[in-house]
Amino acid sequence: MISGGGTGGHIYPAIAIANAWKERFPGSEFLFVGAEGKMEMQKVPEAGYPITGLKVAGLQRSLSLSNLSFPFKLMSSLSKAKSLVKSFQPDVAIGVGGYASGPVLFAAQNAGIPTLLQEQNSYAGLTNKLLSRRAKKICVAYPGMEQFFPSERIIYTGNPVRKDIMELGGKRELATAHFGLDSNKKTLLILGGSLGARTINRAVLAEMKVFEAAGYQLLWQCGKFYFSEMSKSVLESGLKHIHVREFIKEMDLAYAVADVVVSRAGALSVSELSLVGKPVIFIPSPNVAEDHQTKNAMAYVSHEAAVLLKDAEAIGNLKNAVDNIVNDDAKAEELATNIKKLAKPDAATAIVETIATLIS
Numbered sequence: 001m002i003s004g005g006g007t008g009g010h011i012y013p014a015i016a017i018a019n020a021w022k023e024r025f026p027g028s029e030f031l032f033v034g035a036e037g038k039m040e041m042q043k044v045p046e047a048g049y050p051i052t053g054l055k056v057a058g059l060q061r062s063l064s065l066s067n068l069s070f071p072f073k074l075m076s077s078l079s080k081a082k083s084l085v086k087s088f089q090p091d092v093a094i095g096v097g098g099y100a101s102g103p104v105l106f107a108a109q110n111a112g113i114p115t116l117l118q119e120q121n122s123y124a125g126l127t128n129k130l131l132s133r134r135a136k137k138i139c140v141a142y143p144g145m146e147q148f149f150p151s152e153r154i155i156y157t158g159n160p161v162r163k164d165i166m167e168l169g170g171k172r173e174l175a176t177a178h179f180g181l182d183s184n185k186k187t188l189l190i191l192g193g194s195l196g197a198r199t200i201n202r203a204v205l206a207e208m209k210v211f212e213a214a215g216y217q218l219l220w221q222c223g224k225f226y227f228s229e230m231s232k233s234v235l236e237s238g239l240k241h242i243h244v245r246e247f248i249k250e251m252d253l254a255y256a257v258a259d260v261v262v263s264r265a266g267a268l269s270v271s272e273l274s275l276v277g278k279p280v281i282f283i284p285s286p287n288v289a290e291d292h293q294t295k296n297a298m299a300y301v302s303h304e305a306a307v308l309l310k311d312a313e314a315i316g317n318l319k320n321a322v323d324n325i326v327n328d329d330a331k332a333e334e335l336a337t338n339i340k341k342l343a344k345p346d347a348a349t350a351i352v353e354t355i356a357t358l359i360s
């Protein structure tokens with residue numbers, strides 16, 4: 001039983017774990033548990049797994065009327081989680097963070113089922129800290145997580161990444177055709193995390209004309225909330241080499257075709273980019289708990305493995321940051337080599353091995 005979600009950063013590691021488990025133990029049965037109305041309810045079935053949704057909601061940090069319904073939703077999701085655990089009878093329950101993992105792992109722990117947490121970030125939220133008290137293992141992606149979890153149960157595996165992203169060789173031509181790109185142009189891949197990023201979108205809007213005039217083409221994932229506005233702006237501009245997408249399903253192809261990547265620094269994006277091994281400019285979101293995206297990015301920037309562009313400075317300075325890499329082959333090569341050195345390609349396998357020890 002695998003639970004969690006809310007954003008891609010929780011969903012894709014869950015899918016990567018399930019895929020690696022299925023490869024090692026074919027014939028296993030899975031049940032994903034997500035939150036009704038969230039992204040996992042679509043992405044998990046697309047990946048070929050069954051999912052059930054709980055009515056869960058986060059508690060707003062600010063005073064909000066929606067908090068009044070929080071205790072009722074929590075009670076209802078706890079009770080549904082309990083009956084799902086009872087009927088599915090999992091051998092193990094895995095929590096990947098995000099709304100649903102709290103009630104499901106809590107119910108599994110109460111039922112005496114072994115639980116494992118996979119924490120993607122260098123910072124742990126309250127739910128995972130509470131769940132870690134009774135979790136058998138906590139698989140983490142950053143060193144120093146003893147400050148949040150019991151040290152004797154932590155395993156430093158790295159984040160599990162979908163296999164197709166680890167196999168980019170020979171995909172560039174296919175990717176060029178797939179996205180309708182020009183094979184003679186430098187390609188910038190712009191990523192705003194699974195939901196898109198307002199500042200990054202504004203930064204692209206502000207400079208897309210100069211990018212195109214300088215001979216670049218952009219493959220730009222802007223997020224579903226921004227898509228209609230961004231695609232309209234591109235259409236009205238008459239620019240031919242700015243390819244805006246709401247969401248990219250084929251991330252392996254997007255990574256394969258990129259010469260330089262500009263990205264938010266969500267934990268999974270960072271882990272994937274280090275496996276991809278291309279020059280990256282991180283623009284961390286300043287709107288996340290404990291500023292954890294800046295910490296994610298700095299773990300790389302401090303090793304000369306990526307460039308940092310602050311969110312507050314992104315608009316108006318993106319082209320310059322990209323030019324500094326594209327016009328300096330040695331710098332581009334150094335960034336690509338250094339980021340690859342920090343990759344953890346065996347994370348999914350290590351997590352599967354850990355789960356197997358819990359079951360046996």
Ligand SMILES: CC(=O)N[C@H]1[C@@H](OP(=O)(O)OP(=O)(O)OC[C@H]2O[C@@H](n3ccc(=O)[nH]c3=O)[C@H](O)[C@@H]2O)O[C@H](CO)[C@@H](O)[C@@H]1O
Pocket residue numbers: 007008009010012013097120121191192193194195221246247248249251264265266267268269270272285288292293
């Ligand atoms: C705003 C916010 O709360 N962000 C958090 C969220 O980020 P977010 O959900 O953006 O997650 P990440 O950057 O960690 O991962 C994004 C995932 O979505 C995939 N993808 C993205 C875009 C796309 O078009 N297609 C696609 O498949 C990526 O390949 C990757 O697997 O969860 C992360 C992991 O807990 C945290 O570190 C982030 O701080």
